[in-house]
Amino acid sequence: MASLTLEKINKRFGATRVIEEVSLDIKDGEFVVFVGPSGCGKSTLLRLIAGLESITHGDLMIDGQRVNDLTPPERGIGMVFQSYALYPHMSVYDNIAFGLKLAKSEKQTVDERVRRTAKILQLDGLLDRLPKALSGGQRQRVAIGRAMAREPKILLFDEPLSNLDAALRVQTRNEIAHLHERLGSTMIYVTHDQVEAMTLADRIVVLNDGYVEQTGSPRELYEQPASRFVAGFIGSPKMNFLDVDARAEGDAGCRIQVPGIGERVLPRRLAGDSDDAPLTLGVRPEHLTPTTAAGEAGFRIVNVEYLGSEAYLYLETSNSDTLVCRSEAPSPFARGERVTLDFAPQRAHLFDHDGRALPPADVEQMSTQATIS
Numbered sequence: 001m002a003s004l005t006l007e008k009i010n011k012r013f014g015a016t017r018v019i020e021e022v023s024l025d026i027k028d029g030e031f032v033v034f035v036g037p038s039g040c041g042k043s044t045l046l047r048l049i050a051g052l053e054s055i056t057h058g059d060l061m062i063d064g065q066r067v068n069d070l071t072p073p074e075r076g077i078g079m080v081f082q083s084y085a086l087y088p089h090m091s092v093y094d095n096i097a098f099g100l101k102l103a104k105s106e107k108q109t110v111d112e113r114v115r116r117t118a119k120i121l122q123l124d125g126l127l128d129r130l131p132k133a134l135s136g137g138q139r140q141r142v143a144i145g146r147a148m149a150r151e152p153k154i155l156l157f158d159e160p161l162s163n164l165d166a167a168l169r170v171q172t173r174n175e176i177a178h179l180h181e182r183l184g185s186t187m188i189y190v191t192h193d194q195v196e197a198m199t200l201a202d203r204i205v206v207l208n209d210g211y212v213e214q215t216g217s218p219r220e221l222y223e224q225p226a227s228r229f230v231a232g233f234i235g236s237p238k239m240n241f242l243d244v245d246a247r248a249e250g251d252a253g254c255r256i257q258v259p260g261i262g263e264r265v266l267p268r269r270l271a272g273d274s275d276d277a278p279l280t281l282g283v284r285p286e287h288l289t290p291t292t293a294a295g296e297a298g299f300r301i302v303n304v305e306y307l308g309s310e311a312y313l314y315l316e317t318s319n320s321d322t323l324v325c326r327s328e329a330p331s332p333f334a335r336g337e338r339v340t341l342d343f344a345p346q347r348a349h350l351f352d353h354d355g356r357a358l359p360p361a362d363v364e365q366m367s368t369q370a371t372i373s
């Protein structure tokens with residue numbers, strides 16, 4: 001087990017900047033997930049930590065010791081890749097033992113570690129099999145076993161579930177969560193799948209174009225996204241965004257005019273008192289409440305998606321954007337009908353023209369100050 005500190009890490013490939021000033025403290029035993037869209041630098045950051053790529057600027061510390069110049073084995077890190085990378089001609093036993101034998105461990109130590117690892121990963125009945133005689137999930141467990149057997153201080157996972165089908169993905173995801181609980185090792189996991197990030201992470205790091213956009217627990221990122229980028233990335237179906245005009249409304253926050261919905265006062269603090277600041281309103285599908293509309297009022301339902309436990313209504317706005325709102329299943333609404341929408345102002349978000357979230361209006365503090373003065 002180990003803690004990890006990244007201090008202003010930068011990576012360039014030639015003139016291309018891929019990682020920009022990434023600073024991060026990862027605690028001993030923490031499960032941290034890097035997420036972000038394709039090409040944002042997730043795998044590169046993981047490979048910098050593993051020692052598979054060199055760091056252009058910045059320091060990487062493990063347990064307080066600078067490790068920039070250490071080789072991957074010297075760093076005490078194990079890595080599991082998306083492609084499993086098992087040796088096809090070797091048995092499960094030999095695949096798991098490979099790194100230990102390479103490190104010239106005693107035969108008895110190798111045997112003990114392989115059997116202990118296989119037991120934890122429930123591979124003990126499969127030790128004589130070749131990889132081709134295993135399911136995708138079992139192969140991925142062997143790949144994890146191979147990384148684990150050397151008892152690394154830190155385990156890194158690069159999209160380890162991408163090659164599995166949906167059911168196996170959920171099962172293996174659960175196994176990784178249990179593994180973390182049992183081993184208590186520091187784990188860093190890369191994925192572009194926000195469900196994996198939400199379910200596995202103690203802490204999520206959202207990357208955008210090589211920068212850290214926000215770091216926080218899954219709940220913090222979901223409920224208090226710092227930017228429109230994070231708000232749109234975390235959550236499925238994603239948050240609805242609407243252009244609105246806003247003006248300051250004293251202690252209460254700001255008043256916005258939402259096309260097709262009406263005026264609402266949101267407990268969010270505007271940067272200045274300027275009238276009519278163009279902002280973006282963000283509301284999650286589960287926070288929009290649909291009601292049958294009279295005549296041509298509201299929004300037309302263009303699709304109803306039935307998912308068994310819930311349904312999603314896809315609604316057309318006047319400027320041809322689509323809004324999504326959750327409804328019970330089976331839905332009382334049908335395609336072609338019109339609905340009006342409402343939402344609780346305290347559940348909505350506002351973003352400025354740079355995409356930064358407006359902070360909450362500290363209504364309590366403001367009224368206390370007013371009382372004191």
Ligand SMILES: Nc1ncnc2c1ncn2[C@@H]1O[C@H](COP(=O)(O)OP(=O)(O)OP(=O)(O)O)[C@@H](O)[C@H]1O
Nearest residue numbers: 013016018036037038039040041042043044045192
């Ligand atoms: N060896 C390299 N030489 C030049 N550019 C590279 C190299 N490796 C990665 N890149 C570039 O760095 C950027 C980040 O790549 P990286 O693989 O880290 O992204 P990612 O977030 O893991 O993407 P994905 O989810 O698609 O795997 C990309 O623009 C990629 O083209």
